[in-house]
Every structure is written in C-alpha cells, then in structure tokens.
Amino acid sequence: MKHLLLGAAASALALTSGIAHAQQPAAPATTASAPTKPTYGSYGFDAAGMDLSVKPGDDFYDHANGTWAKNTPIPADKSNYGAFNTLDELSRTRTRAILDAAKDDPASKIGAAYASYLDTAAVEAKGLAPIKPWMAEIKGVKDKAGYATLAAKAARAGISGPFRFYVGQDDKDPETYILSMSQGGLGLPDRDYYLDEKPEMAKIRAAYVAHLESMLTLAGETDAKARAAALMAFETEVAKVHWTQIDSRDADKTYNKLTLAALQKAAPGFDFAAYFKANGLTPTDLLVAQPSAITGEATLIAKTPIAVLKDALLLRSLHAYADKLPDSIANADFAFYGTTLSGTPEREARWKRGVDFLKDSLGEEVGKVYVAQYFPPETKAAMDVLVKNVIAAMGRRIDGLPWMSDTAKARAHKKLAAFTPKIGYPDKWRDYDGLAIQRDDLLGNAMRASQFDFDYNIGKLGKPIYRWEWGMTPMEINAYANFGMVEIVFPAAILQPPFFDPNADPAVNYGGIGAVIGHELSHHFDDQGAKYDETGKLNQWWTDADVANFKALTDKLVTQYDAYEPFPGAHVKGAFTLGENIGDLGGLAVALDAYHASLDGKPAPVIDGMTGDQRFFLGWAQVWRRNYREANLRQRLVTDPHAPSQYRADIVRNFDSWYEAFKPAPGGKLYLEPKERVKIW
Incomplete structure (x- = not known):
C-alpha cells in the first residue's frame, strides 16, 4: 500500500541505521552557478505573500499566504495552482529541453516518442484510423465470453474495464508477489x-450522459442518445455495489485472499479464468480488495446486454487515448473531464502534454538525463542528513508517548530501524529495450507503452521483490510511503524551493522538506500504516490497549476535520482524510523536534523579527499555498484522501509551540484549548 504526499488528482499504489545510496549519474550536475541567496525572501520564506491583516489565530493559512492568494490567478490550463505547480512547471520546462535536444536524434527512443507526440499534422491526417482496428475488435465481440477476453486485453492496453488488476506484494507475505484485483467499471470519479x-452532482450526471452521447457520435456510432442513457443506467447499478472510499482504504477490510475457484464460485456471472488467461495468467490465489463489489459487478455483467458492455469498452478506449487522437476527440474528452469535472478552461500546451506522455511511457529513461543535469550530489547529501535527523526525532517521540505500551514501543523502534529511504532517483534504472517506438505512430507508441508496463508488472509473479523499484519518476513533485517495502521515497524534483533550499534558514527547510520527510515517515504509523510491522507485513503488533488509545486520539482528529466546510453543506471527510491528516500532524511534530535538536542547545537566531519556531511554521504554511477552482475543490472533497491545502496548513492549531510562537488569543477561529489539541506521534 502506497501513500502520496499529494493526491494524483493534483498532478490522477525503509530506515536502517545506514542510508541507501543511489549510484551517481554519469553526467555532471547542472552547470548553472548556485545562488547565494534563498529563492524566496531573505531567509527562504516569501514574507511579501503574507496578509498581516489576518490574525494567525483566525486563519494561519491566510496569515502566511493571503496576499499571495489574492494576487495569484490560476492559469487557464490549471484546475488549481500553488507551490507544487510552480515546481512542476520548472520540472516540465527542464524536461522539455532534454526532449527537444533528443527529438532530432534518430537513435534516441525518447526523442522519437516526443517527436511522434508533437506531430499534430500526422495525428489529424490519420483521424481515427489508428484506433479503428481496436474499435473493430470491440464491435466483433459476440458474447460474454468474448467480452471477458477483450476486457482483459483492454486492461493490458491501459483501458479501464469492469475490474482493475495488478501484481503487488502480498500484504501478509511481503516477500511474495501476488495478483490483486479491485472494483472498477465507472466512468465518473467515484x-x-x-x-x-x-x-451539483445531478448537473454533472446530466453533463456526463451528454458527453457519452457526443463521444459515440464523434466515433461514428448511431443511436448515440439511447446508448449513452443505457450505459449510464448500467454504471449507476455498478456504483451501488461499489465500496466507499473510507472502506476501500482499510487495509484489513481489503485483504481478502481467495482461490480463483472460490472467486468463480462466488461470482458465476463472469468468466474470471478466461479473463486472466487472456493475459497469460493462471493464478491459484489472488487478493480481492472489495469482494462484494466484484461479485456484484459480475452479477450485473451477466444480466446486462452485450451491446452496453461493448459501449463501455469503446468509450473507455476513447477516453484512455483521447490525447493521442485528433482534436475532435481530445477536445470533447477535455470538455468533460477537464472543464466540467475540474473547472479547467483550457487544455495545456501540446509540449506540456508531450512531456507528461514521456514521463508516463519512458519516465526513467528521461529521468537518467534529468538527474544528471538538475540534481546535484550536494542536494542528495543534504537530504541524507535531514532524513537521519527526522528519523532520530521520531525515535525520541516514540519513547515519550504516554499512550503506547512499552511492548509496542520496542516494536516501533524495530520498524523505525528497518526503513529504507530513497532519495532523488533509483539505484537501478528501468530497461526499455523491449519497447518499440516509431516516430510516425503516436497511438501505437502509447498502446505499446501501456502493454510494456503491464507485462513488466505481471512479470514480477514468482520473482523476488524488486526492492530497487520506484513508483515515481525523478521529475515528480511528490513523495510517498510504501508500507510493504518499509520505505519513504523523495524524487529529485521536489527537493527544491520552497520545500528545500540549501541557502534558506534551516527552520524553513525543516518546516518544508523536513515536515514532508516526517509526513511520509508518519504514514507508516498512521491508522493504516501502523498495521504493518517492521517487515512490511500486515500484522497487528500493538496491544489491544494501544489500539484503543490510538483510536481515541484519531477520532478527535476525524471530528476536527469533519468540521471544515469549504462550501455550504460540503465538508471535508475526516475519516477519509485521516491517514493524510495523521501524516501532517505527526510529520510536523517530528520535523519540529528535529529542528530543535539541530540547534545543539543554542537558541535559534531571530531573523527579520521572526523567531525560529515562527519561521518553522511559516515554512510549513508556504508549501501548502494553493488556489483552487471550485469544481476542482468539490471533486477533491469526494475523491482525494488529502484535505484541502488550507486545512493542511492549519494543522498547526494542535501544537503548543505554535501557540507560544504566535500568541493567538483564546476565541480565535483556530484556537483550541490545550486539552482539545490532538497529539498522536
């Protein structure tokens, strides 16, 4: 199970006493001279972005970022905009330069892939011809057996179908790979x-049906209106058997090991053996995340006309590859998924989408060049130190926990000692030799890349765990925790201002990247991560009293976040966002301890009238500055396990040190009495 610092919707599944070092890139780091001043302000924080008319105790996010928020419009090609986007734009601009240099090289695979994406004239001239053979396969399906086989083939091509399946670690046997499957079949996000x-939801449903009708028409299909309505009716029934987001994040509820025979017996309406066999899989056992949803979907498939199921595959195919097809398809797809669902007025420039295509298809091949040019060894060395300091602080906090038994504390220390941090880039790069890329075949490149990734994933079965593997490219502005691997991972591109600046005051760095490190570390001890032991095994290692004490604390955090209401009647879901909120709470606490320890007993200097703790908390607030379009924020409340950025910044209201630093008056909107402040890790 993998937890991200930032949800995919913003952009879409580890400590030994030594540090795991990656091999250094062959080429030199960027030749640009290092700045001697911080990127932001005089000490690493953008003081000009503050709104001093807002009291810290009323709204700490606005106090720290209010002027920035008022003066920063959201670009037309964005659904939201903030610190993550600023770095993402920098990362993509750098990647573009790498790809521009490669696109005219006949021997460069990444250059050929990028050139195929930029050749809009060829894409428009070909029209739907490249996808017609696949559409013909869908139309040729005669029965449910043929549908099961083609749905499996679609999954290999990156096209969503009735179920999702992949190979991952067995949560209760983390040294073994196993086939896992989960619910699917919806065209809307949840x-x-x-x-x-x-x-608001009724309007989206109406727009979705109109979108389905439009896409069928653009694909040259007849009777589009009735077919769109029939598909919507089918998906609505599927939605009724789906598990909620809250249940689907529960590691215990979603661990259900079944034999293929048992699954087939429980769900006789779908030929699972044929489904898996179509991709060369003959599993004996598999993990089923939401059994009642899977069996419910199988029952629905059995009684649904084959024409409706084929339309679902056709429309998912057009959605999956819309950006590799003519603008008539791509614009229609964006109009719904980009504008209606997220509020984004315009598609991104083609070069930006091309960069994303390369990141998805040949990400580590590009990443090799990226880290050679833009990730200095000094940054990696500095992160090694920060990670060690934050982990040491976590150990001290474990020792001081009043609610945890000595038995559990001893196991917690074992888990802490088992961590592997991954910083910057992999120590073993992906080999793309088997991926065929052609300069004049964008859709084929995209499909082959999806099939290549699928085969790579399925190929893990029966092999030792790929402990060198990364789930992100070096160009990602994100970070993650992987429970089964007992690891925390920080790609190169996030290790830049405002998260980390070698020329900034240490307090700001600890409030930024230090808290990010602490966040990912704390995930391994959140309400789900804490269920995994020091080997990465899903295994209850706490006493019953520890579990009860922990739940009493996390329930308070759920209640705190349930009260946040970005729009009238639209609240943050405290139970859904709990893991991330624990990560923020624990991460900030650990980072603050690490910052204090780094002072070696000396008082922190006062800079521009700000104390060390004030700078620390402002550094935290700065990384969460973000403006949202309303549609995007509403979507996130339903689908994103992260709370909106403002409330992530406002987690400071639980820290006694914040009260001491900013002296908020009782009665302020954020003020909590000492007994109401949540302290977990």
Whole structure:
C-alpha cells in the first residue's frame, strides 16, 4: 500500500541505521552557478505573500499566504495552482529541453516518442484510423465470453474495464508477489457521483450522459442518445455495489485472499479464468480488495446486454487515448473531464502534454538525463542528513508517548530501524529495450507503452521483490510511503524551493522538506500504516490497549476535520482524510523536534523579527499555498484522501509551540484549548 504526499488528482499504489545510496549519474550536475541567496525572501520564506491583516489565530493559512492568494490567478490550463505547480512547471520546462535536444536524434527512443507526440499534422491526417482496428475488435465481440477476453486485453492496453488488476506484494507475505484485483467499471470519479442527490452532482450526471452521447457520435456510432442513457443506467447499478472510499482504504477490510475457484464460485456471472488467461495468467490465489463489489459487478455483467458492455469498452478506449487522437476527440474528452469535472478552461500546451506522455511511457529513461543535469550530489547529501535527523526525532517521540505500551514501543523502534529511504532517483534504472517506438505512430507508441508496463508488472509473479523499484519518476513533485517495502521515497524534483533550499534558514527547510520527510515517515504509523510491522507485513503488533488509545486520539482528529466546510453543506471527510491528516500532524511534530535538536542547545537566531519556531511554521504554511477552482475543490472533497491545502496548513492549531510562537488569543477561529489539541506521534 502506497501513500502520496499529494493526491494524483493534483498532478490522477525503509530506515536502517545506514542510508541507501543511489549510484551517481554519469553526467555532471547542472552547470548553472548556485545562488547565494534563498529563492524566496531573505531567509527562504516569501514574507511579501503574507496578509498581516489576518490574525494567525483566525486563519494561519491566510496569515502566511493571503496576499499571495489574492494576487495569484490560476492559469487557464490549471484546475488549481500553488507551490507544487510552480515546481512542476520548472520540472516540465527542464524536461522539455532534454526532449527537444533528443527529438532530432534518430537513435534516441525518447526523442522519437516526443517527436511522434508533437506531430499534430500526422495525428489529424490519420483521424481515427489508428484506433479503428481496436474499435473493430470491440464491435466483433459476440458474447460474454468474448467480452471477458477483450476486457482483459483492454486492461493490458491501459483501458479501464469492469475490474482493475495488478501484481503487488502480498500484504501478509511481503516477500511474495501476488495478483490483486479491485472494483472498477465507472466512468465518473467515484460512486458518489452517481448516488449523491445534491444538485451539483445531478448537473454533472446530466453533463456526463451528454458527453457519452457526443463521444459515440464523434466515433461514428448511431443511436448515440439511447446508448449513452443505457450505459449510464448500467454504471449507476455498478456504483451501488461499489465500496466507499473510507472502506476501500482499510487495509484489513481489503485483504481478502481467495482461490480463483472460490472467486468463480462466488461470482458465476463472469468468466474470471478466461479473463486472466487472456493475459497469460493462471493464478491459484489472488487478493480481492472489495469482494462484494466484484461479485456484484459480475452479477450485473451477466444480466446486462452485450451491446452496453461493448459501449463501455469503446468509450473507455476513447477516453484512455483521447490525447493521442485528433482534436475532435481530445477536445470533447477535455470538455468533460477537464472543464466540467475540474473547472479547467483550457487544455495545456501540446509540449506540456508531450512531456507528461514521456514521463508516463519512458519516465526513467528521461529521468537518467534529468538527474544528471538538475540534481546535484550536494542536494542528495543534504537530504541524507535531514532524513537521519527526522528519523532520530521520531525515535525520541516514540519513547515519550504516554499512550503506547512499552511492548509496542520496542516494536516501533524495530520498524523505525528497518526503513529504507530513497532519495532523488533509483539505484537501478528501468530497461526499455523491449519497447518499440516509431516516430510516425503516436497511438501505437502509447498502446505499446501501456502493454510494456503491464507485462513488466505481471512479470514480477514468482520473482523476488524488486526492492530497487520506484513508483515515481525523478521529475515528480511528490513523495510517498510504501508500507510493504518499509520505505519513504523523495524524487529529485521536489527537493527544491520552497520545500528545500540549501541557502534558506534551516527552520524553513525543516518546516518544508523536513515536515514532508516526517509526513511520509508518519504514514507508516498512521491508522493504516501502523498495521504493518517492521517487515512490511500486515500484522497487528500493538496491544489491544494501544489500539484503543490510538483510536481515541484519531477520532478527535476525524471530528476536527469533519468540521471544515469549504462550501455550504460540503465538508471535508475526516475519516477519509485521516491517514493524510495523521501524516501532517505527526510529520510536523517530528520535523519540529528535529529542528530543535539541530540547534545543539543554542537558541535559534531571530531573523527579520521572526523567531525560529515562527519561521518553522511559516515554512510549513508556504508549501501548502494553493488556489483552487471550485469544481476542482468539490471533486477533491469526494475523491482525494488529502484535505484541502488550507486545512493542511492549519494543522498547526494542535501544537503548543505554535501557540507560544504566535500568541493567538483564546476565541480565535483556530484556537483550541490545550486539552482539545490532538497529539498522536
């Protein structure tokens, strides 16, 4: 199980006493001279972005970022905009330079892939011809057996179908790979979009049906209106059997090991053996995340006309590859998924989308060049030190926990000692030799890349765990925790201002990247991560009293976040965002301890009238500055396990040190009495 610092919707599944070092890139680091001043302000924080008319105790996020928020429009090609986006734009600009240099090289695979994406004239001239053979395969399906086989083939091509499946670690046997499957079959982001009675959701449902009709028409299909309505009716029934987001994040509820025979017996309406065999899989055992949803979907498939199931595959195919097809398809797809769902007025420039295509298809091949040019060894060395300091602080906090038994503390220290941090880039790069790329075949390149990734993943079965593997490219502005691997991972591109600046005051760096390190570390001890022991095994290692004490604390955090209401009647879901909120709470606490320890007993200097703790908390608030379009924020409340950025910044209200630093008056909107402040790790 993998937890991200930032949800995919913003952009879409580890400590030994020594540090795991990656091999150094062959080429030199960037030749640009290092700045001698911080990127932001005089000490690493953008003081000009503050709104001093807002009291820290009323809204700490606005106090730290209010002027920036008022003066920073969201670009037309963005659904939201903030610190992550600023770095993402820098990362993509750098990647573009790498790809521009490669696209005219006949021997460069990344250059050929990028050139195929930029050749809009060829894409428009070919029209739907490149995808017609696949559409013909869908139309040629005659029965449910043929549908099961083709749905499996679609999965290999990156096209979503009735179920999702992949190979990952067995949570209760983390040295073994196993086939896992989970619910699927929806074209809207979540079951709530089908079942929620709010007027906003009803409007989206109407727009979705109109979108389906439009896409069928653009694909040259007849009777589009009736077919769109039939597919919507089918998906609504699927939504009714889907598990909620809250249940689907529960590691215990979603661990269900079944034999293929048992699954087939429980779900006779779908030929699972044929489904897996179509991709060369004959599993004996598999993990089923949401059994009742899988069996419910199988029952629905059995009684649904084959024409409706084929339309679902056709429309998912057009959505999956819309950006590799003519603008008539791509613009229609964006109009719904980009504008209606997220509020984004314009598609991104083609070069930006091309960079993303390369990141998805040949990410580590590009990453090799990226880290050679833009990730200095000094940054990696500095991160090694920060990680060690934050982990040491976590150990001290474990020792001081009043609610945890000595038995559990001893196991917690074992888990802490088992961590592997990964910083910057992999120590073993992916080999793309088997991926065929052609300069004049964008859709084929995209499909082959999806098939290549699928085969790579399925190929893990029966092999030792790929402990060198990364789940992100070096160009990502994100970080993650992987429970089964007992690791925390920080790609190169996030290790830049405002998260980390070698010329900034240490307090700001600890409030930025230090808290990010602490966040990912704390994930391994959040309400789900804490269920995994020092070997990465899903295994209860706490006493019953520890579990009860922990739940009493996390329940307070759920209640705190449930109260946040970005729009009238639209609240943050405290139970859904709990893991991330624990990560923020624990991460900030650990980073603050690490910062204090780094002072070696000396008082922190006062800079520009700000104390060390004030600078620390401002550094934290700065990385969460972000403006949202309303549609995007509403979507996140349903689908994103992270709370909106403002409330992530405002986690400071639980820290006694914040009260001491900013002296918020009782009665302020953020003020909590000492007994109400949540302290977990």
